[in-house]
Amino acid sequence: GAGVSQSPRYKVAKRGQDVALRCDPISGHVSLFWYQQALGQGPEFLTYFQNEAQLDKSGLPSDRFFAERPEGSVSTLKIQRTQQEDSAVYLCASSPRHGVLEANEKLFFGSGTQLSVL
Amino acid sequence: SQELEQSPQSLIVQEGKNLTINCTSSKTLYGLYWYKQKYGEGLIFLMMLQKGGEEKSHEKITAKLDEKKQQSSLHITASQPSHAGIYLCGATTTSGTYKYIFGTGTRLKVLA
Numbered sequence A: 001g002a003g004v005s006q007s008p009r010y011k012v013a014k015r016g017q018d019v020a021l022r023c024d025p026i027s028g029h030v031s032l033f034w035y036q037q038a039l040g041q042g043p044e045f046l047t048y049f050q051n052e053a054q055l056d057k058s059g060l061p062s063d064r065f066f067a068e069r070p071e072g073s074v075s076t077l078k079i080q081r082t083q084q085e086d087s088a089v090y091l092c093a094s095s096p097r098h099g100v101l102e103a104n105e106k107l108f109f110g111s112g113t114q115l116s117v118l
Numbered sequence B: 001s002q003e004l005e006q007s008p009q010s011l012i013v014q015e016g017k018n019l020t021i022n023c024t025s026s027k028t029l030y031g032l033y034w035y036k037q038k039y040g041e042g043l044i045f046l047m048m049l050q051k052g053g054e055e056k057s058h059e060k061i062t063a064k065l066d067e068k069k070q071q072s073s074l075h076i077t078a079s080q081p082s083h084a085g086i087y088l089c090g091a092t093t094t095s096g097t098y099k100y101i102f103g104t105g106t107r108l109k110v111l112a
Helices: none
Strands: A005-007 A010-013 A019-024 A031-037 A044-050 A053-056 A065-068 A075-079 A088-095 A113-117 B004-007 B010-014 B019-025 B031-037 B043-049 B055-058 B061-065 B071-076 B085-092 B106-111
Touching: A005 A088, A010 A019, A019 A113, A031 A075, A044 A065, A044 A075, A075 A088, B004 B085, B010 B019, B019 B085, B019 B106, B031 B061, B031 B071, B043 B055, B043 B061, B071 B085
Parallel strands: A010 A113, B010 B106
Antiparallel strands: A005 A019, A019 A075, A031 A044, A031 A088, A044 A053, A065 A075, A088 A113, B004 B019, B019 B071, B031 B043, B031 B085, B055 B061, B061 B071, B085 B106
């Protein structure tokens, strides 16, 4: 596609429910990132994929968060047993290069999934 | 916690006025990026700065990076309602890293 696509745009979940958020990066982009953006805050890094390999998951806040990118394209961020503090916008970004961001490298962001946990 | 501090947190200006947004880091920045975020549209890349003292302009927006590479400013001249949104600075703090950090954002409203 022309840009990074995320679905759903909005998700309302009851506390304790499992959710799955989808990211479809720009075709051919090697690197894929997930960020979490709480209300009034900047995005915070969650995890990074190079093709299908998850090279960094240091930002995942708990073991309830799980991300995968099995074929090196579409990625899914899964949150188990959602809690109210999980409410945020989840942003996906991709870039065409692998690994290292060079000086002129920019990330291409999707519109995000706004998750509300009641 | 946010390693990049932005100021002000929010700004309301009359159309036609100039404004400046600042982004400060306690670490030397390798690459500094400015993004704009509108509701439902994700983050849109504006500009990237890498060299100390560098300045770039695009249309009515000018971004500068100080010589020490720890502070950047974004200046908008003759603001328009289309400039409204959230401005985010992002940065990489070491060469060869894939990890961006972001500031807290500045919410700009332009009154027509």
